[in-house]
Amino acid sequence: MFTLTHNLKRLSVAWAIAMACGLAGAAPVQPGQPLPALQLKNQHDQAWQVTPQTRLVIFAAGRKASNLVMEVLAPQPAGFLGSRHAVYLADMSRMPGFVTRTFAMPALREQKFEVGVSLDEKTLSDWPREDDAVTLIRLENGRVVSHEYVRTDAQLRAALGL
Known part of the structure; x- marks a missing residue:
């Protein structure tokens, strides 16, 4: 027994x-943990990564979030994200392939900024997200310091120092 x-x-x-x-x-x-390494490409089919100098990851996982990011970033000059040690990462895995190839990627290729693109549903599935919100992930030396959600252009502009 x-x-x-x-x-x-x-x-x-x-x-x-x-x-x-x-x-x-x-x-x-998660705060305190290293940001998981990603093997992604940008909108020009070139290798994309989060460098050790990156302080902010702007993560959009849905149409509304992506539209918000585009609204804020599109008018900015080339090199804007780099000057703020920021990168933009878009999870496009749930978008139908035809729409991605025919509309979304050509539109992204016209932008002055680089976008990391995930087309695999599993790659970013565990990343923090909320419906209709942009996730801002703050980093220090490659480690996650915090994450927050923004839903307005004013909030995103403030996070980018605009």
Whole structure:
């Protein structure tokens, strides 16, 4: 009896540890943790990355969020994001392929700023997001300091120092 009870307790502890590790892996963008490495391309099909100098990741995972980012960034001069140690990352994985190829990517190629593009549904699935909001992920030396959600051009402009 003692052995069975003891083994069940050990199994319970092991299960709890495994679950905790699984949950930690399910949300990789957490304060204090390094930002997960990404192997993505930009709108010109060139390698794109978040560099160690990056201080802000502007992450859009839906149409409204993308439109908000475009509204704020489109009028800015070339080099604007770099001057603020910021990058723009768009999750376009839920967009139909035909729409992505025919409309979205050609429109992005016309922009003066670089956009990291994710077309794989799993790549950014655990990244923090809220409906109709842009996620701002603040970094320091490649580690996540915080993340917040913005829904208005005034909030995004303020975050970019405009």
